[in-house]
Amino acid sequence: MASEADGTGGAGGYTAREMMVSAAAREIEDGDTAFVGMRLPLIAFQVAVSTHAPNAMSVFESGVVRDDPADGFLHTMCDLPNLDRAVSTTGMLDVMGRLARGDIDVGFLGGAEIDRYGNLNTTRVHAGDREIRLPGSGGACDIACMSDRTVILMAHEPRRFVERVEYVTSPGHGEGGDWREEQSVPGGGPSALVTSKATFGFDDGELYLRTVHPGEDADAVAADFPWDLRTREDVTGDPVGETAEPTDEALSLVREFDPDGFWTDD
């Protein structure tokens, strides 16, 4: 992972989502095989492979395997630019088989709700008495169960942070501690959460505040959580840091891959 000192500052401003993409890209290490999925992680992979992770590979549950950015804007993983000049266009059992065997280093996830232990809900939520049906898992549950580590991207909205998710679509660290091992969940679980205001790690399965994005206040970020959020200070003794800004190179790549800001405008 890049150090936090290498941020050179944006070219006079960037959106919160561009910041998320940039932070997510740094979670991909050179040589990783990444299970990418849709939306912001798609762009994050393209930024990572264009910068610090030229040997990273991406796989998509539709069956696409790529080693470079698509030459064209993507709404979905199956848009023709993502299929064109891919390394392989195969099927789901092929790529999910790699995941099941433990060959995926990092998987990306989103969620409507996240709880203290990184469990995610994309199936159903309540607004007062009314139940709202969400689209469901897609490949998220599989990625959450079986990737060596997962990185979660979410808009920073207090209603999304709950003590316990109503439905565990994609398991994180369950109830914390050795829960995954006890439940025989094969992969390593969430290693990071990136929101539009901060980045978080997990310690003993529990979420903690790692860095806040420039201009954000750590106490205010922590106050958005309905439990007493731990911080890096509690875990390592180092105070909460500031997230490195997107480099000029990363920003220009984000804008190349998403020229109209469809995914990355706020």
Next chain:
Amino acid sequence: MPADKTTSMAEAISRIDPGSTVAAGLALEHAIPFAAGHELARQGIGDLTLVGPISDVLFDQLVGAGVASRVRAAWAGNVSAGSGYNFRRAVEGGDLSVENHSNFSVALALQAAALGVPYLPTRSLLGSDIAEEPQFRVTEDPFEGQRIVQVPAIAPDWAFVHVQRAAPTGDAHLWGNTGVTYQAVRAAEHVLVTTEEVVDLDVIKSDPSRTRITREQVDAVVEAPFGAHPSPVAGRYNRDNEYFLAYADATRDADGFDAWADEWVYGVNGREEYREKVERDLSVQEPTTAAEVTYGK
């Protein structure tokens, strides 16, 4: 002479009984058989169970058209815009039963049926509430005692597959990503192939490694150029992204969906008329031609 299985879309769809289980959207966002789905809606073949990983908006449209009573899927919505409003309304109103899956559990359920076994085990789903859904069993692996999830087979009555080219026999070429297409074809009792183009069998036989669907698995072949619009088809046309956004805007309430369906489904007399309604140029601008492949003896 092998049987010629070509027929019209209307005739092929008329073979499907109400109450059938139909698998579609098997290559995920790619090559979704929208033309076949819209004909299901026009013929009002009801009480369907829909099976697939995600389907993009096809399942939402069939739910809105009132022909589906059950969905067995990993995800139902609109990939560009998020929610599928018909799906949401039907679930929240108690009009649609949903069996929640992950993508992998859909793939395994179809693969189990394709192999003729009652279930396949996986270590996915463990620790999730999906594993607790009634269709699954969490048990111990009899060899090493680890917890596993048993995914029961799903054998659809019909699988709908859209391909680039097929012979009248049903032997078909498809390329680009394929998702769970082959598993569903082998799992299903009947298969409808809709194709951009009907070609001579010689064309199919010139590249047998690209043939993964063969005639004995196929019931009907329908020539349906542009039959996957608004989804993309490798080498043929791009995804119509604007359509997905406009569809989301137009279908936020039930009346909006009805007006949309009157225009795009019920008000269209066949796919040629449909094609004329789409004004955007979705054609492939920079084709990539594969290196030549040689067989022979």
